[in-house]
Amino acid sequence: MTQKRLVIVGNGMAPGRMLEHLLDASPDAYAVTIFNAEPRVNYDRIMLSPVLSGDKSFDDIIIHDEAWYKDNNITLHMGAKVTKIDRIAKTVTSENGIVESYDKLVMATGSNPFIIPCPGHDLSGVLAYRDLDDTNNMRAAAAKGGSAVVIGGGLLGLEAAAGLNQIGMDVTVLHLMPTLMERQLDTAAGYLLEKELESRGIDIRCKANTKQILGEDGQVKAVELDDGTVIKCDIVVMAVGIRPNVQLAQDIGLEVNRGIVTTNGMQTSDPDIFSVGECVEVGGMVYGLVAPLYQMAKVAAAHLSGPSDALFKHSETPTKLKVTGCDLYSVGDFSEGEDREDIVLRDAKGGTYKRVIVQDNAVIGAVMYGAVDDGPWYNELLKSAEDISEMRDTLIFGQAYQGGGGADPLAAVANMADDAEICGCNGITKGTIVSKMNDLGLTTLADVRAHTKASASCGSCTGLVENVMALTLGDAFQMPEVETVCGCTTHDHATVRRLIEAKGLKSIPAVMQELEWSTAEGCAKCRPALNYYLVAAWPGEYEDDQQSRFINERVHANIQKDGTYSVVPRMFGGMTTPDELRAIADVADKFDIPAVKVTGGQRIDLLGVKKDDLIPVWKDLNDAGMVSGAAYAKGLRTVKTCVGADWCRFGTQDSTGLGIKLEKLLWGSWSPAKLKLAVSGCPRNCAESTCKDIGIVCVESGYEIHYGGAAGLHIQGTTKLGNVTTEQEVLEYCAALTQYYRETGHYLERIYKWADRLGYDHIKSVIYDDAEARQGYYERFLYSQKFSQVDPWAERVAGAEAHEFAPMADIKLEAAE
Amino acid sequence: MNVQSAHWVAVGTLDDIPRQGARRVLYGDTTIAVFRTSQDRVFALEDRCPFKDGPLSEGIVHGVTVSCPLTNWIISLETGEAQGADSGATQTFSVKMEGDTVFLGL
Ligand code: SRM
Ligand SMILES: Cc1cc2nc3c(=O)[nH]c(=O)nc-3n(C[C@H](O)[C@H](O)[C@H](O)COP(=O)(O)OP(=O)(O)OC[C@H]3O[C@@H](n4cnc5c(N)ncnc54)[C@H](O)[C@@H]3O)c2cc1C
Ligand code: SF4
Ligand code: FES
Numbered sequence: 043m044t045q046k047r048l049v050i051v052g053n054g055m056a057p058g059r060m061l062e063h064l065l066d067a068s069p070d071a072y073a074v075t076i077f078n079a080e081p082r083v084n085y086d087r088i089m090l091s092p093v094l095s096g097d098k099s100f101d102d103i104i105i106h107d108e109a110w111y112k113d114n115n116i117t118l119h120m121g122a123k124v125t126k127i128d129r130i131a132k133t134v135t136s137e138n139g140i141v142e143s144y145d146k147l148v149m150a151t152g153s154n155p156f157i158i159p160c161p162g163h164d165l166s167g168v169l170a171y172r173d174l175d176d177t178n179n180m181r182a183a184a185a186k187g188g189s190a191v192v193i194g195g196g197l198l199g200l201e202a203a204a205g206l207n208q209i210g211m212d213v214t215v216l217h218l219m220p221t222l223m224e225r226q227l228d229t230a231a232g233y234l235l236e237k238e239l240e241s242r243g244i245d246i247r248c249k250a251n252t253k254q255i256l257g258e259d260g261q262v263k264a265v266e267l268d269d270g271t272v273i274k275c276d277i278v279v280m281a282v283g284i285r286p287n288v289q290l291a292q293d294i295g296l297e298v299n300r301g302i303v304t305t306n307g308m309q310t311s312d313p314d315i316f317s318v319g320e321c322v323e324v325g326g327m328v329y330g331l332v333a334p335l336y337q338m339a340k341v342a343a344a345h346l347s348g349p350s351d352a353l354f355k356h357s358e359t360p361t362k363l364k365v366t367g368c369d370l371y372s373v374g375d376f377s378e379g380e381d382r383e384d385i386v387l388r389d390a391k392g393g394t395y396k397r398v399i400v401q402d403n404a405v406i407g408a409v410m411y412g413a414v415d416d417g418p419w420y421n422e423l424l425k426s427a428e429d430i431s432e433m434r435d436t437l438i439f440g441q442a443y444q445g446g447g448g449a450d451p452l453a454a455v456a457n458m459a460d461d462a463e464i465c466g467c468n469g470i471t472k473g474t475i476v477s478k479m480n481d482l483g484l485t486t487l488a489d490v491r492a493h494t495k496a497s498a499s500c501g502s503c504t505g506l507v508e509n510v511m512a513l514t515l516g517d518a519f520q521m522p523e524v525e526t527v528c529g530c531t532t533h534d535h536a537t538v539r540r541l542i543e544a545k546g547l548k549s550i551p552a553v554m555q556e557l558e559w560s561t562a563e564g565c566a567k568c569r570p571a572l573n574y575y576l577v578a579a580w581p582g583e584y585e586d587d588q589q590s591r592f593i594n595e596r597v598h599a600n601i602q603k604d605g606t607y608s609v610v611p612r613m614f615g616g617m618t619t620p621d622e623l624r625a626i627a628d629v630a631d632k633f634d635i636p637a638v639k640v641t642g643g644q645r646i647d648l649l650g651v652k653k654d655d656l657i658p659v660w661k662d663l664n665d666a667g668m669v670s671g672a673a674y675a676k677g678l679r680t681v682k683t684c685v686g687a688d689w690c691r692f693g694t695q696d697s698t699g700l701g702i703k704l705e706k707l708l709w710g711s712w713s714p715a716k717l718k719l720a721v722s723g724c725p726r727n728c729a730e731s732t733c734k735d736i737g738i739v740c741v742e743s744g745y746e747i748h749y750g751g752a753a754g755l756h757i758q759g760t761t762k763l764g765n766v767t768t769e770q771e772v773l774e775y776c777a778a779l780t781q782y783y784r785e786t787g788h789y790l791e792r793i794y795k796w797a798d799r800l801g802y803d804h805i806k807s808v809i810y811d812d813a814e815a816r817q818g819y820y821e822r823f824l825y826s827q828k829f830s831q832v833d834p835w836a837e838r839v840a841g842a843e844a845h846e847f848a849p850m851a852d853i854k855l856e857a858a859e
Numbered sequence: 860m861n862v863q864s865a866h867w868v869a870v871g872t873l874d875d876i877p878r879q880g881a882r883r884v885l886y887g888d889t890t891i892a893v894f895r896t897s898q899d900r901v902f903a904l905e906d907r908c909p910f911k912d913g914p915l916s917e918g919i920v921h922g923v924t925v926s927c928p929l930t931n932w933i934i935s936l937e938t939g940e941a942q943g944a945d946s947g948a949t950q951t952f953s954v955k956m957e958g959d960t961v962f963l964g965l
Contacts, residue, residue, distance in 0.1 A: 220878065229897060300958075377898035378922035380935050380942075563879070563897055566919040566926035566933075589879040593917035593928040601928055605914045850882035850893060851870040853965070 045073040048346065049134050049142050051124045051290070052150035053078035055087055056319030056335040058105055060148070063343030065114055071347055074116040075142050077134065080173055081121030083107060088332060090177045091364055094205035100174060127294045129312060146314055146346060149291055149302055153284040153320040153330070158193065162255030167262030168278045171202045180279065184209045188276035191215075191265045193252055195222040197363060199281035200239065204365040206279075207244050214273055215239070216250040216265065221551065226361040226372045228562055230388070230395050231411040233551040237393075238368050249585075286321045286328055301328040306353040308342040318342045324354050333359045360421050362414075371417035374407030374424050375399065378562065382406070387438045388558040389413075395555060397562060398438055403431045416440035455509040464510060465503045470496040475510050485515060505532070527789075528567035530559050535571070535788035542579050550576070550587060571789035574676065577712055578784050581826035588843060594674035597846050598834040599656055607656060608649040610673035611663050612709065615683040615701030615721075616644030625666030629659055643680035643718070645671055657847050660835035669709075669833040676790070677712040678719075681705040682730065686723030686740065695740035697723035700769055704738075707773055708780065710831040711823070714787030714796070717780065732760045735793040736776055741765075745772050749779060749805075750797040758794055761802045764810040778816045779809050781823035867955055867962040873899065874959065881916040881925070886965065891952055892916035893961065894936050896923055901954050902936035903963050909934075909947030 048064075050057045053076050061074065078084075084106045092098035111118045119140055126135035133143045155170035157163050167183070169176050183190070184206055192203045195217030207213045215222075221232030222239075236246050251268040255278055264274045286301035297303040297311035301323030308316050308324070318338040320330055329335060337354055344352035360373035376399050378384060387396040394412030398405055398420060404427045408420040419441040423430060430437055460473030478484060478494050490507060491497055497504040512519045525534050533541070538557060547553045550572050554564060564572070569590035576584040594600050599607035611626070626646055630638050637649040651659055660670075672679060681704045684690065686697030701721040708719070720729040721738040731737030733753035737760050739746040744767035748760035763779065766772055782805065787796045797805055808815050838847070876882045876895035883906055884891040892906040892915045900923065906916045913929030923936045933942040939949040953964035 224899075377896065377900050380923065380937055384922075561922070563921045565921050566931060569919060569921065589877060589920065592919070596917070601914070601917065603911070603929065605912070845875065845877060845880075845882060849885050849890075850875050852885040853868055853870070853887070 045070060046145040047143060048072035048074045048146050048148065049144035050074065050076045050148045050150055051127075051134065052152055052319065052321075053080070053084050053118065054150060054152045054319055055084070055105070055332055056152075056339050057148060057150035058084040058339075059336050060150075060318055060339035060343045060346075061114075061116070063340050064347055067343060067347040069114075072146070074114075075144075076116060076118045077122045077124045077136055077140070077142075078118065078120055079123035082174065083111070083118065083120070085174070087173070088364075090171070090174065091201040091205050093174070094177050094180055094202065095208045096181075124290060127290065129294055129315075132314070144314075146316065148342065148346075149296075149310065149315060149317040149321060150319045151287040151290060151321045153286045155280065156283045156285050157280050158252060158282055160252055160254050162257055162262070163280070165255055165257040165262045165278075166260055167257075167276060168255060168280065171198050171279055171281050172284075180206060180277065181209065183277045184211050186276070187211070189213070189274065190277045190279060191273055191275040192279045192281060193265075194281035194283070195219070195246065195248065196225065196281065196283070197223065197361070199279070200235075200368075201364060202279045202281055203239070203244050204242075204368075207242055212243075212245075214245040214247065214275070216252060216267070216273075217246070217248045218251055220248050222246065222248070223361075223363070223370075227370065227411075228376055228397065228409050229551045230397070230555050230562060231370055231372070231409050233549065233555055234393060234395055234411040235363075235368055235370060237552075239365075284320065284330060286323070288321055291317070291321070299323050306341075306355070307345050307350075308338055308354060309345065316342045316346065325356055327356060329359075331359045331361075333357075358421070358424060360417060362417075369410075369412055369414045371410040371414040372408065373417070373421050374405070376407040376409050384562060385438045386560060386562060388555055390556045390558055396438060396440075400430065400434070400437070403429045403434075405430060405437075413440075452509055452512060455506065456513055464506050465494075465496040470494050472510055475507065476514050479511065479514050485511075485518065487511065504537075527571055528565055530554075530561040530564050530568050531557060532560075533557055535791075536786075538572070539575050539579075539786070542575055548576065548580055548584055550590060574712060574714065574789050578826070582829045595676070596843075597653070597656065598670055598672075598674060598838070599651070600674045602649065604650075606650045606652055608647050608673070609651050609656070609659055609663070610641065610643075610645055610647045610671035611668035612671040612705070613645040613668075614705045614709075615681055615698050617683075617698060617702060618645075622666060622668060625663060625668070629662045632662070633659055635659075641673070643671075643673070644682045645673075645680065647673065653847060654849075657839055661839045664833070664836050664839055670835045672709070675712065676715050677717060678705070678708045678710065679716045680718050681708070682718075682720040682734075684721070684723050684728040686721075690723055692726060693723035693740070694742050695723060695745065697721045697729065697738075697740050700738065700740070700745075700772060701729075703769065703773060704776060707777060707827075710833075711780065711784070711827060712830060713780065713784050715790050715792045717783075717793070719776070733757070734760065736779060738772060738776075743767065745769075747772065747775055747779075750794040750802065752792060752794040756794070761797070763806055774820050775809065775816065777823040778819035779805070781819040781826075782809055784823075784826075785819075866965055868965050869960050869962050871961055872959045873901065873956070873961060876901070876961075879920045881918075881920065883914075883916050884963065886963075890914075890916075891963065893954070893963070894920060894925065896920060896936070900936075901956060901961055903952035903954050904934070904936065904939050905950040905952075907949060908932055909939075909941060909949050910945065915949065 086103040086105055089103040122136040124134055125137045135141045155172045169179050189212035190206050192199045192215045195215050203213045203215045221229045222235050253266045253268050256264045262278050264272050266272050288298045288302055291302045292298045302317045302321050304310050304317050304322050304324050310317050319335050341352045341354045344350035358374045363370050383400045385398045397409045399407040405423040458472050462472050464472050475494050475496055484490050497507045545556050547556055553572050573587050573590040588596050599609055633655045635648045639647045641647045681701045683698045683701030687693035717735050719736045720731040720734045722729040722731040723740050731739050733751040737748040746765055747763040751760035752758045870884045879897050881892045881894045890906040892904050894902045906914050908927040910932045911929050913927040915925050917928045918925040924933050926933050932945050939951040941947045955962040
């Protein structure tokens with residue numbers, strides 16, 4: 043029989059595998075000719091990273107060497123890019139003039155790396171990461187030392203980064219999204235990965251948007267970000283994704299969507315043309331991992347070697363990162379949902395994270411970091427859709443626990459040897475705790491802490507210690523009732539704040555991982571609290587997470603019951619001017635604001651402003667020199683004053699002036715709950731100082747500082763902190779007191795509750811009696827104010843958070859008719 | 860009470876919506892809140908809490924639920940129904956993604 047002619051365009055991993063199947067099935071059905079744009083044989087693209095890092099040579103990763111093609115008398119045209127295909131004459135023509143005719147054709151053009159078309163993308167030194175040439179270019183650059191910027195924190199980008207870092211380059215990774223590999227990992231796993239890579243000296247910058255690549259005589263010099271940051275570098279590696287390479291297919295009129303559209307039999311819209319690999323779109327999907335491509339190869343081979351009912355079937359491919367030491371595994375669908383149950387297991391000490399997503403008693407997805415051994419097992423459960431209701435309680439502990447009751451934490455502790463360490467900080471073993479408890483008859487956690495030091499330091503072992511106590515005391519032991527931040531955690535506010543400091547946690551995902559949150563994303567209760575604690579703990583370092591703030595603080599206005607807003611400009615110390623009043627009146631007219639009210643805080647409230655008017659309203663108020671009064675903030679609200687010595691016959695000091703100074707010092711600061719001050723010019727107390735969070739009462743000899751008053755849900759008079767003689771002292775003492783409250787208050791805890799909890803004598807001993815401590819708090823307050831005294835209105839008028847204020851679209855009804 | 864999509868109308872791209880956030884789409888007299896979860900899933904609900912009409916687009920998004928900014932009712936982005944002890948539901952709109960473009964079924 044005369045052999046049919048099979049021509050293959052592209053010589054990547056997919057067609058390579060297809061040929062192997064074809065040769066097995068029907069060795070001499072076809073005379074095979076391959077065109078490959080790359081000037082080389084078929085190699086294992088997956089293994090380019092080991093080549094980059096020098097662990098392997100190119101020869102090590104060749105799949106089919108020259109001999110293989112000869113033995114199977116396959117003609118391979120290397121470095122021959124196909125540019126023309128004539129579907130009528132059934133011929134293929136390459137750039138360098140080779141013409142071959144075919145009976146069957148296979149398009150296997152793979153995909154092209156996507157290059158961000160930003161200014162400078164065409165400079166020399168800007169590389170992709172796709173083939174051996176890219177890899178060699180990177181190695182050549184690294185040989186000269188210097189630094190590299192990798193754009194893209196996905197699989198490829200991170201492999202490139204790790205490789206370059208391993209061969210001695212300074213590497214910075216720029217990633218647009220808040221966490222690495224967000225398509226494959228949830229935020230928790232992304233955080234652990236980031237932590238690991240940073241520990242190797244790779245500088246990871248998320249939410250980094252590349253503005254342009256800067257060069258000098260045609261050569262890359264640096265990358266500039268949207269925010270103006272400039273990062274010097276000698277090469278830029280773009281790994282921001284791939285696009286199916288469909289140009290040729292399009293030119294010859296095959297049906298092309300995102301990829302070359304094929305049937306489940308891998309047949310294109312031309313029955314004589316098949317397609318396999320990353321260039322294919324089958325069942326509406328395109329693929330970027332070899333497992334599905336190999337399945338395509340098998341199916342295509344079957345159909346080429348005769349009638350067959352082989353069909354391509356979609357299946358989830360697990361993601362792994364081939365960077366030694368970064369063990370991660372993710373498969374399936376791990377987005378949350380009502381109908382889904384999320385089972386999370388975190389081990390802060392071991393730095394591991396496991397999350398299995400269950401729907402209708404079947405596993406539909408899993409994300410793992412650190413402890414990945416059970417990945418394949420979960421993947422099996424996912425594929426088989428096996429009913430897991432039997433093992434639900436122990437599922438998360440992995441295959442090893444099935445059948446064995448190892449899931450019970452008490453049992454786990456019971457199995458621990460006596461010399462097993464329970465408290466790492468203090469090196470306390472289980473045996474020590476048990477014997478001390480028996481010898482001294484200890485029954486409470488406090489006692490055990492006092493006598494053994496177990497869990498007395500970082501406290502992360504508290505749970506373990508309690509389990510040991512439970513075992514030793516049996517029923518006699520009651521778990522201490524802690525008032526937790528919310529249902530997402532077993533920690534109380536104080537513990538969370540302490541651990542944020544102790545462990546240097548600087549992001550919400552970091553806190554949730556290290557403190558073993560039981561939910562993936564927290565809730566509306568814990569997120570704002572954590573955001574505040576991080577703002578307070580890391581001034582200037584932590585970037586405020588807008589999505590974790592209540593709407594009032596996100597849009598810097600109070601939402602009203604009808605969804606409109608109120609706008610309260612600051613009037614420092616309750617003083618205003620004709621110009622300010624005029625500006626307020628004009629704004630009220632211009633935006634026909636329904637209500638203008640004098641507030642209980644000695645300033646003016648514009649109520650009923652439409653959301654879309656907020657920005658222009660603020661602009662006009664800004665232009666008149668006014669800033670936000672923060673009437674919405676868990677932060678400084680008002681400093682009320684009386685007329686004081688300037689006018690009042692009783693006035694002893696300039697209460698108004700002091701109030702203004704205080705408000706100028708304190709405005710903009712965030713605090714656990716709102717903070718309101720007042721300054722009265724004499725003990726008649728017309729500014730109600732003695733029911734404020736902090737209140738000053740002026741006297742002949744100077745100033746009385748009071749605090750811990752309440753006049754809202756709860757009524758309580760202030761307690762006196764002490765007397766001072768100068769205005770400067772008032773400012774310093776009040777700022778120090780505020781900072782102490784900012785650092786130790788529980789979220790939403792007003793000063794009076796905080797002081798009741800800590801004790802007034804204790805606070806006095808720290809802020810009033812201890813000059814050194816006071817000085818420390820005062821300085822830390824001034825430092826954090828550097829970052830918080832920016833007017834949020836001005837920022838937004840200038841364009842910040844614009845999305846908050848304008849609708850995304852306005853659909854006129856006709857459009858939908 | 861899922862609205863059967865009469866038309867698909869493009870309302871913007873994924874990037875227009877902040878992660879764990881929402882944007883409003885004005886549709887005649889109705890305001891629709893279009894949400895984006897941390898996992899980049901997109902949902903659309905009428906921008907009105909079934910309890911006190913709070914604008915859900917301004918709530919805090921966690922998982923596939925949003926907490927009403929006025930009353931902290933927790934509303935499912937998938938079904939529009941109030942979670943836990945509360946009961947009531949907000950109208951949902953079907954959403955379709957084509958590439959990065961967000962379409963609402965109206
Ligand atoms: C506008 C104003 C009433 C007025 O027309 O005078 C007001 C309005 C609101 N107060 Fe107030 N409070 C106002 C002075 C007060 C005062 C008196 C004062 O500040 O001298 C108190 C008692 C002192 C105190 O702070 O405890 C006061 C105690 C409260 C409380 C109870 C706080 C507490 O812990 O006891 C709440 C509820 C809360 O904050 O959780 C509250 C909450 C509110 C909110 C923010 C309710 C809300 O979340 O929407 C109201 C916002 C209306 C708006 O959109 O502007 N407001 N509120 C006053 C604004 C002062 C200012 O210029 O910023
Ligand atoms: C660094 C790196 C690491 C990776 N790691 C993994 C991993 O860990 N796991 C995983 O599953 N996948 C991984 N991948 C993805 C995997 O390598 C690809 O999915 C796979 O190689 C695609 O095979 P393909 O045959 O479809 O296309 P390719 O392998 O890209 O082959 C296409 C070939 O066709 C040639 N060509 C294109 N147009 C023409 C034309 N007109 N004429 C002639 N020739 C043409 C190209 O030169 C190219 O050689 C990785 C990829 C890279 C780059
Ligand atoms: S507090 Fe004293 S000084 Fe101030 S107005 Fe009242 S009476 Fe005058
Ligand atoms: S491990 Fe026990 S206190 Fe830190």
